[in-house]
Amino acid sequence: MPIPSPNLYPPFNIVRLSHVEFIVSDLAASRAFYADTLGLQVTHEDNDEIYMRAMEERGHHCIILKQGDEPRADHLGFKLYGERDLELAENHFSSRGLPVTWVERPFQSRTLRTCDPHGIPLEFYVQMDRLPPIHQKYALYKGVKPLRIDHFNTFSPNVDESVAFFNEIGFRVTEYTEDEESGKLWAAWTHRKGGVHDIAFTNGRGPRLHHTAFWVPTPLNIIDLLDLMSTTGYLSNIERGPGRHGISNAFFLYIRDPDGHRIEIYCSDYQTVDPDLEPIKWDLKDPQRQTLWGAPAPRSWFEEGSLFTGVEPVASTLAAQPIIAP
The missing domain is CATH 3.10.180.10 (2,3-Dihydroxybiphenyl 1,2-Dioxygenase, domain 1)
Incomplete structure (x- = not known):
C-alpha cells in the first residue's frame, strides 16, 4: 500500500x-x-x-x-x-x-x-503549567541526563490503517518498512515536531505501547547509564543495545522499568522539518533496518509491550516477520 x-x-x-x-x-x-x-x-x-x-x-x-x-x-x-x-x-x-x-x-x-x-x-x-528553566542547573543532571521526551512507538494490528488515520491529522511519514510480498506496511515512523518521529507504528498484536523514548545529549550518556544500571541492581532491566538503528540513524538503548514498561534512550537522529521530504523505504528483510550495527533485537522486543487501560489488543493482520535474535 x-x-x-x-x-x-x-x-x-x-x-x-x-x-x-x-x-x-x-x-x-x-x-x-x-x-x-x-x-x-x-x-x-x-x-x-x-x-x-x-x-x-x-x-x-x-x-x-x-x-x-x-x-x-x-x-x-x-x-x-x-x-x-x-x-x-x-x-x-x-x-x-x-x-x-x-x-x-x-x-x-x-x-x-x-x-x-x-x-x-x-x-x-x-x-x-510552565516551570522555570533548569537546563543550565548542571548540579541536577544525573543518570542518563534526559533532555526531553522524544517519541512513542506502538504495536498496531494494521499499520496501513494507523498511518492513514494519523496522516489525516497531520503526521508525516519519515521512514517506513514494507513487506515486499504483500505490499503492506510493517512499520512506519511519523512526526509533527521535525524529528524522525513523534509516534511510530510497528506490526503486532495491538494496540499496545511498545516504548517511550527520551532524548539524551550523546552516546556516552548511554554508556554511563549502562555502568550505573549494571552496578545498582538493574542489570536484568537492560533489554537491547547499545547500538545504532538503520531507521532514524539513532544511537539507542532499550531498558525496562520495574513493571516492564519499555523505555528507549535515544540520540543522534536527523532533522525532518521540510514538508516535501521524501520518506525512506526499508525492506523488512534488510538486516541493517533495525540495527545498523549491534546485536539483533531479541524476541521480547517484538512480542512484549504495555497494555493500554481498558483496551483489549487483537492479532495483527500481517503475518510477516523480521529478523529475530535466537
Whole structure:
C-alpha cells in the first residue's frame, strides 16, 4: 500500500507529543528507577502519583506515574497550538465516530480525551503549567541526563490503517518498512515536531505501547547509564543495545522499568522539518533496518509491550516477520 501524501493542512494543528501516563504497581520502586537512575526531575508527588520532567522541558511533566493494581499505559498526550484547535479536534474525532470526552487533568488546561480507530487512548491539550528553566542547573543532571521526551512507538494490528488515520491529522511519514510480498506496511515512523518521529507504528498484536523514548545529549550518556544500571541492581532491566538503528540513524538503548514498561534512550537522529521530504523505504528483510550495527533485537522486543487501560489488543493482520535474535 503506498504511503499517503503528506497532509499539510490538517483539520487541527498538533505541535508535538507531550507526555505519557503509566500505571505502576509500586510507586516507590518506579520513582527510584525514573528519578534516581534515569535522572528525570520530580515536579509533583503525593501518595498516589508522581509527575516528572526532563532537563530541557519547561512544561510541568512529560511522564506521570500512578499507583495501581496492574501495570498499564493509560494514555498518550499531545500538545495543540491553540484553543480553536481543541474545538476542531473534537469535531474531527466526532465526525469519525470516535468517543470524545472533556477531562480535567492537573497542571493542564482543559483536555480532550479520545482514541484512534484501534483504541489507543489519546489526550490533547493546549497549555501546561510552565516551570522555570533548569537546563543550565548542571548540579541536577544525573543518570542518563534526559533532555526531553522524544517519541512513542506502538504495536498496531494494521499499520496501513494507523498511518492513514494519523496522516489525516497531520503526521508525516519519515521512514517506513514494507513487506515486499504483500505490499503492506510493517512499520512506519511519523512526526509533527521535525524529528524522525513523534509516534511510530510497528506490526503486532495491538494496540499496545511498545516504548517511550527520551532524548539524551550523546552516546556516552548511554554508556554511563549502562555502568550505573549494571552496578545498582538493574542489570536484568537492560533489554537491547547499545547500538545504532538503520531507521532514524539513532544511537539507542532499550531498558525496562520495574513493571516492564519499555523505555528507549535515544540520540543522534536527523532533522525532518521540510514538508516535501521524501520518506525512506526499508525492506523488512534488510538486516541493517533495525540495527545498523549491534546485536539483533531479541524476541521480547517484538512480542512484549504495555497494555493500554481498558483496551483489549487483537492479532495483527500481517503475518510477516523480521529478523529475530535466537
